[in-house]
Structure formats: structure tokens, C-alpha cells
Amino acid sequence: MQNTRSRSWFEATAAWGRRHREPGWLLLPLRLFLGVTFSFAGLQKLANPDYLDPHSPASVAAQMRVFAHTSPIGRLVGLSAHAPTAVGLLIAFGELAVGLGTLLGLFQRIAALGGALLSLTFFLTVSWSTTPYYYGSDIVFAFAWLTMLGFGSQGVLTIDHWLREPTVAQAPRPGNRRPAALAGVDRRTAIRAGAAAALATGGALALGGVTAAIGRAEHGTAHAPAALGPGTTSPPARPQAHRPARPSSGRSTAGTVVGTTDEVPVGQARAFTDPATGSPAWMVHPSGETFVAFNATCTHAGCPVQFDSSGMQFVCPCHGGVYNARTGAVLQGPPPAPLQPIAVRVVSGQLRVDG
Numbered sequence: 212m213q214n215t216r217s218r219s220w221f222e223a224t225a226a227w228g229r230r231h232r233e234p235g236w237l238l239l240p241l242r243l244f245l246g247v248t249f250s251f252a253g254l255q256k257l258a259n260p261d262y263l264d265p266h267s268p269a270s271v272a273a274q275m276r277v278f279a280h281t282s283p284i285g286r287l288v289g290l291s292a293h294a295p296t297a298v299g300l301l302i303a304f305g306e307l308a309v310g311l312g313t314l315l316g317l318f319q320r321i322a323a324l325g326g327a328l329l330s331l332t333f334f335l336t337v338s339w340s341t342t343p344y345y346y347g348s349d350i351v352f353a354f355a356w357l358t359m360l361g362f363g364s365q366g367v368l369t370i371d372h373w374l375r376e377p378t379v380a381q382a383p384r385p386g387n388r389r390p391a392a393l394a395g396v397d398r399r400t401a402i403r404a405g406a407a408a409a410l411a412t413g414g415a416l417a418l419g420g421v422t423a424a425i426g427r428a429e430h431g432t433a434h435a436p437a438a439l440g441p442g443t444t445s446p447p448a449r450p451q452a453h454r455p456a457r458p459s460s461g462r463s464t465a466g467t468v469v470g471t472t473d474e475v476p477v478g479q480a481r482a483f484t485d486p487a488t489g490s491p492a493w494m495v496h497p498s499g500e501t502f503v504a505f506n507a508t509c510t511h512a513g514c515p516v517q518f519d520s521s522g523m524q525f526v527c528p529c530h531g532g533v534y535n536a537r538t539g540a541v542l543q544g545p546p547p548a549p550l551q552p553i554a555v556r557v558v559s560g561q562l563r564v565d566g
């Protein structure tokens with residue numbers, strides 16, 4: 212009796228060990244990582260009020276204006292830049308759907324295909340100018356999704372498995388004709404699949420909506436920099452000498468007014484669009500009556516940098532580049548050169564730049 216019990220325990224353990232060497236279990240850590248990462252990325256975008264603000268340097272619109280000139284699919288990006296809000300929402304909800312589908316194991320291969328397409332698009336835009344190429348994570352994500360596309364979830368901890376189960380259980384034996392009852396089972400499976408898809412879509416929309424509402428409530432207007440100028444499409448940045456601006460008593464009307472000194476408190480920065488290039492830019496008020504301005508395009512791979520008032524720094528969200536907000540100098544990370552400075556003149560309380 213004792214021997215029989217030990218043998219069955221040993222067999223159960225061996226079977227469990229064999230089972231966990233199957234691809235579905237071996238790929239589970241990768242599947243969880245991809246699912247969590249893409250869900251988080253989608254929610255993070257929806258929670259960031261700057262993301263859909265076309266005047267913010269951190270917005271998807273600003274990034275698209277840059278990528279239209281740096282990406283091998285720039286023409287396509289330029290076309291889609293006419294509807295930046297729709298594209299931004301498509302990306303954010305696409306990432307959320309791919310992430311949740313992967314976590315739940317719902318339509319796993321379709322989710323993996325979506326993840327691969329999104330990662331490939333990011334590789335050809337966000338990561339395209341990254342050197343060496345392996346510093347950009349998107350190419351790694353693209354290949355990871357291809358692996359998930361090839362193997363699927365293999366029925367491990369998935370809703371897909373639950374959806375298919377009745378059909379498998381009542382499948383006709385070899386040589387038998389398809390039973391009429393199976394048509395009902397297929398219908399039931401289709402209804403279940405439709406219900407699961409509707410539930411997941413509704414859940415993703417609700418989750419995204421709640422996250423966006425919370426993000427907007429938390430950030431308020433204090434974080435989101437308002438634009439000082441109109442947004443336009445973006446030619447390449449121009450070289451300029453960097454001289455901090457101080458008030459001038461003259462009545463010069465040269466240049467374009469991009470704001471007033473009152474709009475940028477000491478220690479803060481505000482976004483504007485450089486009238487000379489159409490690129491997103493930052494106006495900084497580091498101290499006293501000194502104002503400096505920089506093109507917001509990171510010199511590493513072209514992502515728009517964000518202002519961090521606590522450290523008086525610009526931080527690049529793509530690969531962690533950090534710049535001094537007073538001088539534009541690189542403080543850390545991969546950027547090879549300082550931010551492009553823009554000459555500022557202060558005339559009668561107005562902030563003027565060329566263009």
C-alpha cells in the first residue's frame with residue numbers, strides 16, 4: 212500500500228515535471244512580461260495628459276512631427292500626423308488590448324501579431340536612429356512577439372483553451388462524419404468567443420478611460436506645459452548660437468513673440484513651437500531675468516525631451532538621456548550632443564525668437 216502510494220506520488224511529480232517542460236509553460240514568463248509591459252505602456256500613455264496635447268513636446272503629435280523626418284517610413288508617419296489624436300488613441304488602446312489579450316490568453320496569436328506590428332512600427336520610428344541598434348528595445352520586443360506568434364499560448368492558463376474545450380470534447384471520432392450536434396457546439400464556441408472579446412474590449416476601454424481620467428485629475432494643469440505658439444509641421448532643426456536672454460530696453464520688434472516673461476516663473480519651463488523650424492521647443496527661466504530656449508528634440512534618436520523642474524533637467528523618455536535645463540548640456544545617457552539652443556530676446560516683457 213505504502214509502495215503504491217509512493218509510486219503514484221513519484222509518477223505525479225514526474226508528469227508535472229514533464230508538463231512544465233512543454234513550450235506553453237516555458238514561454239509563460241515571456242508571455243507575462245510582454246502582457247504586463249504592453250498593458251502598462253498603454254495605460255501610462257492614457258494617464259499622461261501631455262500625450263494627446265498636440266502643443267506639448269511630450270505629445271504623440273510632437274513625436275510624429277520628428278519621426279516624419281527621421282524614420283524610413285516617414286512618409287507614412289507624415290500622413291498619419293494629420294490625425295495625431297486618433298493615431299495616439301489607436302497606439303495606446305492597441306498596446307492595452309495586446310497586453311490584456313496576452314495576459315488572459317485571449318486570441319493569443321492575434322494579440323502576438325498586433326504586438327509584433329506595434330514593436331516593428333516603434334523600431335522603425337522611435338528606435339530607428341538609435342546607435343548601436345541593440346540599444347533600442349523595440350527590435351527585441353518585435354522578435355519576442357514573433358516567438359509568441361509562432362507558439363501561441365499552447366493552452367496554458369488561457370481563455371482560448373476554455374473557449375475551445377467543448378468542441379474538442381465533442382469532436383467526431385476518426386472516420387465518423389461531423390455530427391449535427393457539433394454545429395451547435397461551434398455556435399456556442401463562437402458566442403463564447405464573441406462574449407469574451409466584447410468583455411475584454413469593454414474592460415480595456417473602461418480601464419483606459421478610468422486611467423486617463425485619473426491621470427488628468429492628478430496632473431491637472433500644473434504639469435502639462437501649455438503651448439506658447441501654434442503647432443506646424445517640422446523641418447529639421449537649425450543651428451544657432453546659444454546666448455541667455457536678458458531684458459532689453461529697446462523697442463525692437465524683430466523675431467516672433469512666443470510668450471511673455473510672466474508666463475514662465477523662475478525655475479520653470481514652458482513648451483512652445485519654434486517658429487523657425489516648427490519643432491517643439493522649451494523656454495526655460497533658470498534665474499532672475501535670464502531666459503534660455505532649446506529645441507525639445509533629443510540628439511540621440513529624436514524623442515521629445517520632458518522638463519523636470521525638481522532637478523532643472525530635461526529627461527528623454529526613450530533611453531534615459533538627461534540634459535541640463537540651464538545649458539542644454541548632456542548630463543547622462545546616450546545623447547551624443549547638447550540640445551539645440553534657440554536664441555531668445557526679451558523685449559518689453561515679451562519673449563522673442565527668430566522666425
Ligand code: FES
Nearest residue numbers: 509511512527532
Ligand atoms: S532618444 Fe535616446 S536618449 Fe533620447
